[in-house]
Amino acid sequence: MSIDTVRDLLPAYAKDISLNLSSLANETLLTDQQKWGCFLASAHAIGVVPVVKAIEAAAAEKLSPEAMSAAKAAAAIMGMNNIYYRSLHLMKNHEYTTLPARLRMNVLANPGVEKIDFELWSTAVSAINGCGACLDAHEGELKKHTVPSTQIQAALRIAAVVHAASRIAASEAALG
Numbered sequence: 100m101s102i103d104t105v106r107d108l109l110p111a112y113a114k115d116i117s118l119n120l121s122s123l124a125n126e127t128l129l130t131d132q133q134k135w136g137c138f139l140a141s142a143h144a145i146g147v148v149p150v151v152k153a154i155e156a157a158a159a160e161k162l163s164p165e166a167m168s169a170a171k172a173a174a175a176i177m178g179m180n181n182i183y184y185r186s187l188h189l190m191k192n193h194e195y196t197t198l199p200a201r202l203r204m205n206v207l208a209n210p211g212v213e214k215i216d217f218e219l220w221s222t223a224v225s226a227i228n229g230c231g232a233c234l235d236a237h238e239g240e241l242k243k244h245t246v247p248s249t250q251i252q253a254a255l256r257i258a259a260v261v262h263a264a265s266r267i268a269a270s271e272a273a274l275g
Contacts, residue, residue: 102138104153108268116267119260124157128253133216135161136170137254140220141261143174144227149272150265169212173220176206181228188232215244222251223258 102124106117126134135158142154158167179202187196210217218240225233241251 101157102154104157105150105264105268108149108153108271109264110267110271113264113267116260116263119256120264123253123257123260126253126257128250129219130216131161132163132166132212133219133250133254134257136166136173136212136216136220137223137257138261139167139170140173140177141223141227141258142265143171144178144224144258145262145265147265147269150261150268154261165211166216169206169210169217170220172206172210173217174224176204177221177224177228177230177233180204181225181230181233184232184236185228185230188230215241215246218244219246219250219254223254226255226258227262 102120106120109117123134124138129137138154139158139162142151145151155167158170162170183200183202207217218237222234222237222241225237238251
């Protein structure tokens with residue numbers, strides 16, 4: 100299976116999204132693990148069934164089982180953290196930022212893949228979930244590891260296009 104399975108879900112009016120999927124699947128700024136982990140984490144963050152299934156199958160050809168699990172873990176932990184930290188960021192009462200989160204986040208310390216890869220995947224998911232605080236935190240970690248802006252941008256582009264493809268696939272499925 101390839102990214103073409105996702106492209107086949109898209110109608111003619113979404114040609115730009117389809118073309119972007121194709122070009123991002125051939126992106127060379129990221130390693131295959133970084134790229135396909137971004138695709139997989141993004142798909143799981145959105146959760147549109149046919150897109151998740153297609154990207155999961157395509158990623159399985161490129162990622163180890165450990166990397167597959169870590170990409171899904173990035174979607175899971177960011178699904179929690181993005182809501183929590185975005186809320187703290189948006190609330191006028193800053194007292195909540197002084198309180199301990201008291202949420203388990205062990206996977207952040209030991210994701211099972213290289214830290215940079217997990218940070219890229221977390222950045223992609225944080226973009227999808229709209230958490231500026233998490234985007235800043237993950238981008239800061241990536242910059243500490245001297246990851247170029249072009250690589251961070253590639254992760255963001257993958258997140259944006261997978262998000263668009265997922266929303267289109269879901270809306271078209273709703274039409275029957």
